[in-house]
Each structure stands twice: as structure tokens, then as C-alpha cells.
Amino acid sequence: GENVEQHPSTLSVQEGDSAVIKCTYSDSASNYFPWYKQELGKGPQLIIDIRSNVGEKKDQRIAVTLNKTAKHFSLHITETQPEDSAVYFCAASGNQFYFGTGTSLTVIP
Amino acid sequence: ETGVTQTPRHLVMGMTNKKSLKCEQHLGHNAMYWYKQSAKKPLELMFVYNFKEQTENNSVPSRFSPECPNSSHLFLHLHTLQPEDSALYLCASSQERQEYSYNSPLHFGNGTRLTVT
Numbered sequence: 001g002e003n004v005e006q007h008p009s010t011l012s013v014q015e016g017d018s019a020v021i022k023c024t025y026s027d028s029a030s031n032y033f034p035w036y037k038q039e040l041g042k043g044p045q046l047i048i049d050i051r052s053n054v055g056e057k058k059d060q061r062i063a064v065t066l067n068k069t070a071k072h073f074s075l076h077i078t079e080t081q082p083e084d085s086a087v088y089f090c091a092a093s094g095n096q097f098y099f100g101t102g103t104s105l106t107v108i109p
Numbered sequence: 110e111t112g113v114t115q116t117p118r119h120l121v122m123g124m125t126n127k128k129s130l131k132c133e134q135h136l137g138h139n140a141m142y143w144y145k146q147s148a149k150k151p152l153e154l155m156f157v158y159n160f161k162e163q164t165e166n167n168s169v170p171s172r173f174s175p176e177c178p179n180s181s182h183l184f185l186h187l188h189t190l191q192p193e194d195s196a197l198y199l200c201a202s203s204q205e206r207q208e209y210s211y212n213s214p215l216h217f218g219n220g221t222r223l224t225v226t
């Protein structure tokens with residue numbers, strides 16, 4: 001089956017700096033890659049996703065890049081704000097979703 | 110409001126109790142899922158229902174019993190649980206699950222925090 005690895009497990013950045021979270025996957029058949037944000041006491045919420053026919057997608061301060069050849073994809077958050085502090089999960093989807101172990105992001109005011 | 114509502118938010122139960130978790134989705138989706146979230150581990154898929162039919166049981170112990178009476182409601186019946194079953198149980202929904210394709214995003218509820226004593 002699929003194996004999704006996510007790094008780093010924890011990340012602290014100063015407010016206004018950028019944050020990058022990276023994931024790798026093993027199954028070349030995976031073709032959909034969503035990112036989820038989970039705040040304390042809440043369930044994961046979809047923040048951005050990318051399909052395998054696209055290399056990059058951007059939504060305001062959030063962007064995702066996908067390198068199918070290398071089997072890795074990344075989440076980029078620019079101009080970070082304290083409300084970006086949360087746990088972020090990547091996932092790869094072929095015939096089911098496989099999730100990474102999460103990155104706890106702390107934005108220091 | 111997430112569109113997927115789970116009750117209760119917190120549950121403490123003894124190993125001999127029987128309890129049920131409830132999930133309701135207001136998104137018009139036809140697929141519903143139960144996931145288990147434990148610290149430092151990836152989300153674990155437990156069960157999948159597509160158009161009220163169970164399509165996957167991910168080797169889950171029989172002390173967990175799902176029920177899907179219609180496309181909007183999903184239950185997880187709990188019986189004789191173990192302390193290691195303590196976790197956050199998340200319900201999710203999506204557009205219908207197409208065979209060999211999981212390209213519809215999951216929409217999660219806020220979960221039930223279960224503690225087994």
C-alpha cells in the first residue's frame with residue numbers, strides 16, 4: 001500500500017516568515033493530494049488540494065507544489081500569522097486516503 | 110460549522126460499557142467514513158460506507174460495530190473496549206466513492222474524544 005512521510009513533525013516560525021512542510025509518497029498511482037489543517041479541539045479542515053496533472057496551485061498565502069517524478073509535494077505558507085498555528089496533515093489518494101503523521105506549526109508573534 | 114456533526118464531543122466509558130457515537134452530515138454526500146486519530150500516528154481508516162453499503166472494514170476489531178441507516182447518518186457502536194482504544198474518533202463524508210478513485214475531498218466532523226477506563 002501507500003506510505004506517506006511528512007516532515008518536520010514540529011515547526012516554529014516568527015510571524016511574517018514563511019513555513020514549508022514536505023511530504024513524500026510511495027505509490028505512483030496516487031493522483032490526488034489534499035492538505036488539512038487541524039486546530040485544537042476540531043477536526044481536520046481541507047485548506048488546499050492538488051491533482052496529479054498540475055504542478056503548483058496557489059490560494060492567497062497558501063501554495064502547494066507537486067513533483068510526480070520525485071513523488072513529493074509541499075505546502076508553503078507565506079506571511080504567517082498567529083492564527084496559522086495548528087497541526088497540518090498531508091494526504092495522498094489513489095484508491096483510499098493515506099495521511100502523514102502531521103506537522104505542529106507554531107507562529108510566534 | 111463543518112457540515113458534519115458528531116456527538117458526543119467527549120465520552121468516558123468503562124471496559125464493560127456499551128455506547129454509541131453518532132455522526133450526521135448535511136452536505137448531500139453519499140460516502141461516509143470512520144477514522145481513528147491517535148497521537149503521533151497517521152489517521153487510521155476504520156470503515157467506509159458508500160450509498161449506505163459498507164465497502165471497507167479495515168481489519169477493525171469486532172468490538173467496534175458501524176451502522177449506516179441512510180446516507181446522512183453514521184453510527185459507531187462500542188462494546189467491551191480496551192484502554193488502547195482511547196483516541197479521537199473522526200467521522201467524515203465525501204461525494205460517492207468511485208471504485209479505484211478517491212478524488213473527492215473528505216469533510217471531517219470535530220470528533221468524539223473517547224477515553225476508556
